[in-house]
Amino acid sequence: MAEFSGWLLDLYEDPQAGVVLWFITEETKRVRLRQVFPVTFYIGGEEKELKRAGVFLQSHFPSARIFFTNRKDLYSQSQIPVLAVETQPIHITALVRRVAKQFPRLDYYDADIPIAIRYASRFKTFPLALCRVTHEEEQLQALEVLDSPWELDPPPPPLRTLQIDLDCDPRYGKPELLTIRFNDKEHRIPIQYERSSLIRLNSILTNFDPDLLLTNSGDIWLLPYLLDMSKRTGIALNLNRDPNRSVMIKKEGSYFSYGRIVYRSQQTLLFGRCHIDSRNSMLWQDYDLASALEMARVTRLPIQTAARCSPGTGINMMEVITALRQGVLVPWQKTHGEEVKNAYQLLRNDQGGLVYQPIEGIHENVGMIDFISLYPSIMTYCNISPELPVPKDLGVSPFPPGLIPITLRPLLEKRVAMKQHLLSLPPDDPQKPYYQARTSSLKMLLVCCFGYMGYKAAKFGRIESHEAISALGREALLRAKEAAEDMGFTVLHLYVDGIWVKKEGCSQPDDFLPLLNEIVDQTSLPIALDCIYRWVAFLPSKQDSHMTVPNRYFGTKQDGSSTVRGIEIRKHDTPAYITRMQEDLLGIFETAANVRELHNLLPRALSLVLERYKNLRAGRVRTADLVVHKRMSKELSAYRVRSVAAIAAQQLEDIGQPIRLGQRIPLVYTLGKPGVSAWHEHIPLDPRSVNYAYYCELLTRAAGAITQPLQMDEEALNMYLISDGINFASESLFPLH
Amino acid sequence: MGRTIPSANQYLIQEQESFSRFRRALRRSDQLALDELFAAARKHAAALSYASHALPFEVALLSMLLEEHKEVMRLRQLIEAQSHQENG
Secondary structure, three states, X not given: OEEEEEEEEEEEEOOOOOEEEEEEEOOOOEEEEEEOOOEEEEEEOOHHHHHHHHHHHHHHOOOOEEEEEEEEEOOOOEEEEEEEEEEOHHHHXXXXXXXXXXXXXXXXXXXXXXXXHHHHHHHOOOOOOEEEEEEEOOEEEEEEEOOOOOOOOOOOXXXXXXXXXXXXXXXXXXXOEEEEEEOOEEEEEEOOOHHHHHHHHHHHHHHHOOOEXXXXXXXXHHHHHHHHHHHHHOOOOOOOOOOOOOOEEEXXXXXXXXXXXXXXXXXXXXXXXXXXXXXXXXXXXXXXXXXXXXXXXXXXXXXXXXXXXXXXXXXHHHHHHHHHHOOEOOEOOOXXXXXXXXXXXXXXXXXXXXXXXXXOEXXXXXXXXXXXXXXXXXXXXXXXXXXXXXXXXXXXXXXXXOHHHHHHHHHHHHHHHHHHHHHHXXXXXXXXXXXXXXXXXXXXXXXXXXHHHOOOOOOOOOHHHHHHHHHHHHHHHHHHHHHHHHOOOEEEEXXXXXXXXXXXXXXXXXXXXXXXXXXXXXXXXXXXXXEEEEEEEEEEOOOOOOOEEEEEEEEEEOOOOEEEEOOHHHOOOOOHHHHHHHHHHHHHHHOOOOHHHHHHHHHHHHHHHHHHHHHHHOOOOOHHHHOEEEEOOOOHHXXXXXXXXXXXXXXXXXXXXXOOOOOEEEEEEEOOOOOEEEOOOOOXXXXXXXXXXXXXHHHHHHHHHHHHHHOOOHHHHHHHHHOOOOOOOHHHHOOOO | OOOOOOOHHHHHHXXXXXXXXXXXXXXXXXXXXXXXXXXXXXXXHHHHHHHOOOOXXXXXXXXXXXXXXXXXXXXXXXXXXXXXXXXX
């Protein structure tokens, strides 16, 4: 028997039996072990039908162990008789499919749980957990986890990371050069010489032996391309660390989520080492590797899966672990429907968060107070869980904690602790981005937990609980509003979990402290002063200038940083040239300490807009900076009137580059018909055909959104720009208010 | 996640559209005043939603009245301040 301490890197089904585990030992060795680990799923339903299913299973799958037992049903909170089927992890999916096809009227439980989640529920493991391992040869005998997913500063594993970059985006052209980086070294490999590039790549992979392979477009292009090359040349490519497994390719797909179609591209997954494609990682754009690893630690999903899955899947898996540990059945397909409601109940319950129309204009010294993770806090504080009665008011529940609060509490506590730790760090602390990335991934999970509760197919969802959470959220926000008004504050805006207030003489954090204490007294929920704005501008709706809209504002905080919501800079379909103009414009206003200084900065801001406008009008802008990305929301054949996205998608399809639902299509607005050209290296585009006049309109609109609160709306700005700024005299034409 | 009931804003837009024939037959100046009334109702969309009233148009009318009354109060204060200034 031997023993070592090390970090768990990867875990998957053994093609023979049990599971394979990869560890990085403290001596930095990479060790593969195997473990016997049978898994069980359960079948519920009519006794007669269950017996028939038992006979069927015994005759078709003699190696499976089949027996009757009792397990706890979450919704009825009682033990129900079920047929248990114990088998090897590698066989379970096929077995479930076969029996479910034969007996579709039976209920199936614990049938689709990933092996890493089953293992985590039993041994308290998680990716990169520090473990003490006892083994005999390749067989794992005992495992003890030495840290927990809730550690703020877990012991860092000595991960070896290899990054492969391409010289161009494979969606728009064929890459010719790979740049490989590891340990401060850089290798450049031209792909055209297939044999030599494979030999060099193999040598790097063998000698450096990375744990993490970071790529850009590795899922859809690079790894499949390298594997094809390997097939063509007959030179084996050791992408996997486990020589017994071949690379797994999961097919692409599209799904509907939160009112829009989302495209999920093909995934290329490795065994024994992890491949993360930054382009196919949901969290990567906003955060980075730290957030992907944090996601893996807390959800217990393998690193490769956690980097690619939605936070909804993550939170679902955390709930599944709680259920497995409590011996609660995890339904395969949920059968628990919505309760019958009368019209009034429906009217009253079917509401979202409370959202005000803010008071239009620029306001100084505005305190932004928000509830810390409002919905998760309500879920844990009021004990909201699908198996429990729905609470009617903000208060402590008389019932023992339910499945959802048990799952959420450590996550919530970790986020709050990490946020507090972040606040204690000086602004220029190099550790800050690391903690920020991790707390953001925790936030995503917490936010999704509420939404998931209302999702009809969620394993542990219940619409009544979902409605109760938002009702209590509205109650908390109204109590906060009442407390603020009682203390003489003007409530400028309410937005679900945040409240914007101002009061003459209140400009420092301590001035808002009594209000914070009062809100905590009234709601018992954690709250914090998020920031104080030196100034904040709430903007009117683009459709109706009479109205302000809840989420369209910008402002500068006392620490000098800015917040921007709902304007072009935040939108995916704004060309880079216009985004940069808006950024620079905001950069000018950012320096203003108050409204008077904002007005004084207007002439400088206008000359910047004029300069960019003139460049655009004269076509002195790179076409690449004018590319707009639009999402395909329907199949091409489903468009009756073709949108610009559909026209561009057709153009791409015509050159053999089909677009899938939910994918973003890069395009440029052009003169004449059809008015748009897909942006691709094989679709020629003469810069003279670009519709610069239309881009000028877009630029004016974007600049107008910023200058509007300073009495320079889009129309006035347009007058200023088309007359080259010669009719403008700020004081006389646009007097201060 | 879909919603069974339209949001307060959607409801107000639908309600305003249902008056389009009425609006069309009004004089231009009256049309603009009517638009302002609906804008006044939209200012209280959050409260309209929270009220969960079985007849939401009553709440919309009350919202219009509320804004009208605020305007009356503002004008009254203005007049009072002016007469105060003149007398004082």
